[in-house]
Amino acid sequence: MKPAHYVNGAFTVAGTSFPLRSPVDGSLAGAVPEAPRELVDEAVRAAGAGLAGAWGEASVEERCEFLRRIAGGIVERFDEFVDAEVADTGRPRELAATVDVPRAIGNFRAYADLAYGRPERAHPTNVPGWSGGGRALNYTVRRPLGVVAVISPWNLPLLLLTWKVAPALAAGNAVVAKPSEETPSTATLLAEVIDEAGLPAGAFNLVHGRGAGGAGEYLASHAGVDAIAFTGATATGAAIMRAAADHITPVSFELGGKNPAVVFADADLAEAVEGTARSSFTHSGQICLCTERVYVQRPVFEEFVAGLAERAGAWRDYGPMISAGHRDKVLSYYRLAREEGATVVAGGGVPRFGDRRDGGFYVEPTVLTGLPESARTVREEIFGPVCHVAPFDDEEEAVRLANDSPYGLAATVWTTDLSRAHRVAPRVQAGIVWVNCWNLRDLRTPFGGVRASGIGREGGEYSLDFFSEPVNVCVRI
Numbered sequence: 001m002k003p004a005h006y007v008n009g010a011f012t013v014a015g016t017s018f019p020l021r022s023p024v025d026g027s028l029a030g031a032v033p034e035a036p037r038e039l040v041d042e043a044v045r046a047a048g049a050g051l052a053g054a055w056g057e058a059s060v061e062e063r064c065e066f067l068r069r070i071a072g073g074i075v076e077r078f079d080e081f082v083d084a085e086v087a088d089t090g091r092p093r094e095l096a097a098t099v100d101v102p103r104a105i106g107n108f109r110a111y112a113d114l115a116y117g118r119p120e121r122a123h124p125t126n127v128p129g130w131s132g133g134g135r136a137l138n139y140t141v142r143r144p145l146g147v148v149a150v151i152s153p154w155n156l157p158l159l160l161l162t163w164k165v166a167p168a169l170a171a172g173n174a175v176v177a178k179p180s181e182e183t184p185s186t187a188t189l190l191a192e193v194i195d196e197a198g199l200p201a202g203a204f205n206l207v208h209g210r211g212a213g214g215a216g217e218y219l220a221s222h223a224g225v226d227a228i229a230f231t232g233a234t235a236t237g238a239a240i241m242r243a244a245a246d247h248i249t250p251v252s253f254e255l256g257g258k259n260p261a262v263v264f265a266d267a268d269l270a271e272a273v274e275g276t277a278r279s280s281f282t283h284s285g286q287i288c289l290c291t292e293r294v295y296v297q298r299p300v301f302e303e304f305v306a307g308l309a310e311r312a313g314a315w316r317d318y319g320p321m322i323s324a325g326h327r328d329k330v331l332s333y334y335r336l337a338r339e340e341g342a343t344v345v346a347g348g349g350v351p352r353f354g355d356r357r358d359g360g361f362y363v364e365p366t367v368l369t370g371l372p373e374s375a376r377t378v379r380e381e382i383f384g385p386v387c388h389v390a391p392f393d394d395e396e397e398a399v400r401l402a403n404d405s406p407y408g409l410a411a412t413v414w415t416t417d418l419s420r421a422h423r424v425a426p427r428v429q430a431g432i433v434w435v436n437c438w439n440l441r442d443l444r445t446p447f448g449g450v451r452a453s454g455i456g457r458e459g460g461e462y463s464l465d466f467f468s469e470p471v472n473v474c475v476r477i
């Protein structure tokens with residue numbers, strides 16, 4: 001798959017290219033063209049023109065039909081999408097085939113259904129004191145925001161891109177998407193599918209390139225962009241917010257996390273160990289929802305740590321870090337943890353496979369204990385297959401520890417005490433709290449973080465709310 005931009009209904013490879021490396025073995029995997037500023041300008045202009053033309057004229061039925069066609073297009077090219085996602089990220093094939101690509105299809109289908117079924121509101125009004133008689137019919141319609149910039153990360157490239165593109169299009173916006181420079185392939189395939197689905201020119205545009213100093217930064221500061229939907233690191237969110245400030249461009253932000261799991265002594269321990277292993281090591285910890293802080297009630301602490309260390313040691317079929325740079329960052333935290341006084345109870349290094357993967361960007365699933373809450377390893381997002389486990393004594397302490405973080409994306413509570421689950425879950429400062437499970441997602445439910453983990457919610461109606469604004473019309477009758 002050769003990454004290409006898609007602007008105003010046409011593909012181009014304009015711009016100088018930079019190399020793309022396979023995270024599996026470090027080999028040269030291709031080249032990504034960096035969209036020049038003029039091409040970003042053209043994409044924003046084309047999006048505006050699309051809104052003023054055929055795409056802006058399309059009815060909600062027509063838009064939803066386009067979304068279904070896009071879903072159908074991904075179904076037809078399912079294996080190509082899986083291959084491209086595996087090539088860019090090195091993730092296990094099964095993950096791409098059972099999560100990433102099916103979810104992309106689901107995103108387009110779900111928003112086709114949701115957007116079509118959305119009611120508008122009317123308020124018959126009677127304000128007796130109003131001069132001349134206060135009878136009116138108020139009705140509220142939602143209109144698209146306009147040109148929406150979608151800036152997405154590398155960790156779940158297709159899933160997170162379509163999670164924004166589908167509702168943005170369903171609500172009638174035109175999109176300029178800038179996927180991560182690390183993972184350009186499935187975005188390019190998506191542009192092909194959208195092209196084949198016959199969307200009017202300008203409705204969807206794709207520009208590749210880097211973030212800071214590249215196409216991403218330029219797009220975020222563009223005067224022609226009416227809203228920015230961004231998923232990525234918190235520091236990047238701050239930079240985008242600054243770039244957006246000049247034009248008061250609204251933002252929807254899904255940012256980083258340092259997600260806690262709280263394991264009470266009454267939990268089903270085997271389930272809690274298995275669930276925590278999954279939540280810490282799946283996709284090598286490169287999911288924003290992954291657990292990096294685990295708090296375990298003291299009577300079961302030793303048993304839990306031993307169980308989790310065993311699972312970490314036996315964890316197989318894991319993918320690499322996305323890049324050499326990210327691998328080095330994660331390894332620097334493994335070193336830092338030791339310097340800060342951690343006990344490394346599992347992992348902590350680089351695995352040896354005896355095959356081509358030894359040239360790739362792998363790190364071992366790692367379990368740490370013994371650090372104070374003030375340690376950087378416990379406070380900062382690492383985004384690798386690693387968690388720190390610490391003991392607690394009672395419910396109050398568990399809640400305090402879970403909340404002692406600048407972040408607030410997701411949390412997991414393990415307990416068999418129903419009352420405790422309902423007491424604790426709402427007190428945890430996170431946008432998403434799971435009880436006795438992890439990453440069980442219904443696409444209609446709100447998704448997002450508090451504090452440094454984001455602004456706004458995505459999912460179901462929440463995405464459609466962000467991607468449209470209500471306009472009230474008051475007609476005197």
Ligand code: NAD
Nearest residue numbers: 152153154179180211212216217232233236254255256288
């Ligand atoms: P990143 O912030 O480095 O990059 C994300 C995107 O932003 C990329 O497309 C990048 O090119 C672009 N970008 C970078 N700097 C920019 C700038 N100054 N202006 C405009 N665009 C810019 O993030 P990443 O490393 O790709 O992804 C990992 C991060 O994403 C982690 O922090 C993770 O927690 C977070 N994440 C959050 C969620 C969520 O739903 N909350 C989901 C996935 C990932």
